[in-house]
Amino acid sequence: MQHQHVIGATGTGKSTFLANQAVQAFEEGACCVVIDPHGDLALDILRAVNPGDLGKVYFLDPVRVRFSLNPLELPAECHSREIAVERMIGEITEFFRKFYGRQYWGPSLNRIFQEGLRALYEKDDAPTLGDLYDLVSGRIRHEEFEKELKKLPRGRTDAVLNKLAPFVRNRFLSRILCSKPASVRIEELMKPGSLVIFRLSRGEISEAVSSLLGSAIITQTWLHAISRESRFLVILFIDELQIFSHLETLCSILSEGRKYAISLVAAHQHLKQLPEKLLNDLLGNAGMRVVFRVSGEDARTLARALGNEDISERLISLSDGRAVVWIRGSFREVERIVEISTLPLIYRNPFSEHATDRMRKLFEIPEREEEFADPEIYELLHILLEKSMSMSEIFEKYRKILPGVKASYVSALVERVERLGFVKRNVVKQRRGRPKIVVELSEKAVELLDLRHTSRRAGGELHSKLAKICAERLRKDGCAVIFPPQAGREEQPDMIAYKRSPDGWEEIAVEIETRADHPEQVMRNYKKNIRKGRKVIFVVPDERIAERVRKILGDRDYTVEVTEYF
Ligand SMILES: Nc1ncnc2c1ncn2[C@@H]1O[C@H](COP(=O)(O)OP(=O)(O)O)[C@@H](O)[C@H]1O
Ligand SMILES: [Mg+2]
Incomplete structure (x- = not known):
């Protein structure tokens, strides 16, 4: 199959065209890999697939499925390991260079x-x-x-x-990018007749991560494509191509792809988005160009590339859903230019949680302790501590904390926290009007926030009193405070407070010492937290115990707080 270059202004129908192409190619037995940095295309394709074919679809969305993919992983079989390593290094460096x-x-x-x-x-x-x-x-x-x-x-x-x-x-990112071993390996998904859809929504996982993961998928698809023995057709569909324009691999695919039975179908909005080298390779190597409505300047350049300057006027005035298609000539066929009406997408199966569930079974990695310690989670719980809220109320709160935050970011966060079981949605009847859906803390969250102030340790009541007072004070200070469960491998502090600061999160560990009569225990409590970059506060009931702590730790970096508890 020839490479396809799809171009046109926003809303003219590019993604829909890509979706139809992908579904058709998949039905004809090609291996299709789709990279969607927007989010809608991926869901559209999933809905447009025949229900009977869903078993051959891989639908991967980092917000929905807790998978991991290492952008630096080499394919198992390399044509030349040395070349593959240099390509990997080159591409990741270019990504960082472009990003920063x-x-x-x-x-x-x-x-x-x-x-x-x-x-x-x-x-x-x-x-x-x-x-x-x-x-x-x-x-x-x-x-x-x-x-x-x-x-x-x-x-x-x-x-x-x-x-x-x-x-x-x-x-969140280190789980996706740095888990060992990675649960998703592109080469294992690239089979004849499989449809691999990556939903990398910029709005939900940020442009940087979308670009980093997409770049990795493109590079790994290519490296596997050139090393494999069986040369079945692989088609790589890339929407919003400009996000990946730093990749040298794209130029390799365009110029050498046919040799390795890999084709590119790429869409973007206008010519200026792409660096010159990539643009030239695209103009020179695409065997099919699909031009939706474009601006005057692009229309002139494209008309020239299509070898028909008279067509420029047409390209400016195409209505949505219509495109001028140029198909390169070959030995058997002459070059052609036709104007077409594209087809709307037909949904053949409702977006089922089914597909996602299957992906979870296949690719989810176990939750790690660190993931639980994600401050974003606890900030949301802290907000909901005040009262249960509707999504729009939560969004309003976040706009105060993070001006300019996107609604999709907030809803992705709520979804993630819901999946971890810390919040649930409930329908609340209103006195007037329609019932409202509110997000509220789950039982698991109540436990984590220790709202019942159970005493957790020997030392009992005093310990628990001090904890309660300290947690209240920190919460008033705007910290998200949790009482980490002591279930994991590592010993946790009595309490952790997370506070947003201009350069990230400040983590404060609170250790409650009712007696401090085991110096080595106090020292251990200090060290385990410092190692994790936390500040440490020792909460003690009186000046005598405070003195003991100071004697054990000397002039190290910590705070002792004597807490009145009557
Ligand atoms: N051929 C078509 N017929 C009817 N509606 C279409 C057609 N192509 C696209 N659409 C609709 O137009 C809107 C924009 O299409 P989309 O493919 O997202 O455009 P783009 O990717 O160029 O921004 C979508 O709502 C889509 O459903
Ligand atoms: Mg689009």
């Missing part, structure tokens, strides 16, 4: 990034961004790399760490 802006990404950053990754790939086919963070910060030792670092100006490593931090320190 070229002016903030100098040569030493580039060098640390690339050398670091090369060092990791020496021993590992699937290093993660987390590994890179650990290597640069010195937690993973590597002699050669350390020598490299010494040659560079000081402070450069910090710059790299700062740039990696948002991806490896955020629990």
Whole structure:
């Protein structure tokens, strides 16, 4: 199949055209991989598939299914490992460079990034961004790399760490990107007749993550396509192509794809969105161009590319759903230009939770302790502590905390927290008007927030009194306070308070010491929290105990609070 270039203003029907093409190609037995950074296309395709074919569909949405995909993982079978490694390194570096802006990404950053990754790939086919963070910060030792670092100006490593931090320190992201082993491997989904849909909604997971995951999928699809033995047809559908325009792989697919039986169907809005190299490859290599309504300048350029300058006027005035299609000539056929009406999409199955459930069974990874410790979750619970709220009330609250936040972000968060079982939705009858759906805390949340103030430990009543007073004070201060369950592998503090600060989250661990008569225990409580980057507060009942704590810990970094409890 020829590559297809789809272009046109927003709302003219590009995504719908892509959806119809994907469903048809899937029905004809091609392996289709769809990347949708918007979100609607993915759901549309899923609804348009024949119910009987749903078993061959993989529908992956990080908001709905807790999967993981490592953008740095090499395919199991590589044509040439060396080339694959260099491609991986090149693409991920370009992603970061584009994401942070070229002016903030100098040569030493580039060098640390690339050398670091090369060092990791020496021993590992699937290093993660987390590994890179650990290597640069010195937690993973590597002699050669350390020598490299010494040659560079000081402070450069910090710059790299700062740039990696948002991806490896955020629990939601590190779960997706850095879990080992990853639960989704593209090559395992690429089978004849399978339809792999990635819903990477920018509004819900951010443009950066959408772009990072999409880029990884494109690169891995390509690397697998060129290394596989069986050459069945693979078609890669990419909507909003400009988000991935930094990828050299796109140029490779366009120029060499036919050799490896992989085709690209890509859509975007206007020509200026793409860098020159990619645009030229697209104009030169697409065997089919589908032009919906475009602006004057693009119309002239495209008319020239179609070899028919008279058509430019037509391209400006096409109505929604209509397109001018150019098909390249071949030995058997002459070049053609036709104007078409595209078809609306026909839904053949209601979007069923079915597909998502199946994906959960196949790809979900176990919840990790760290994921539970996601402050975003607790902030929502803190908000709902005041009262149960409708979605729009929650949204209003968030707009005060995070001006400019999108509604889809908030609803994705609520959905995630609901899936973890911390909130539930309830229908509440109103005195007047229609019943209202409110989000409220679940039993599990009540327990986590310790609203009943059960005493959890030996030390009993006093412990529990101090905890209650301290939690109330921190909550008044705007902190989201939880009493982490002591079920996991690691020992947890008595209480954790999360507070938003301009550069992320501040985590405060509260340790309640009613007696402090085991110095090694106090020291352990201090260290385990400091290691996690938390501030530590020791809450004690009187000055005598406070003195004991100070004697054990000396002038380390902590606070002791004597709490009146009568
Ligand atoms: N051929 C068509 N007939 C009827 N409605 C269509 C057709 N193509 C698209 N639409 C509708 O027009 C709207 C915009 O289409 P979409 O494919 O999302 O455009 P784009 O991706 O270019 O922004 C959608 O609501 C879609 O359902
Ligand atoms: Mg679209």
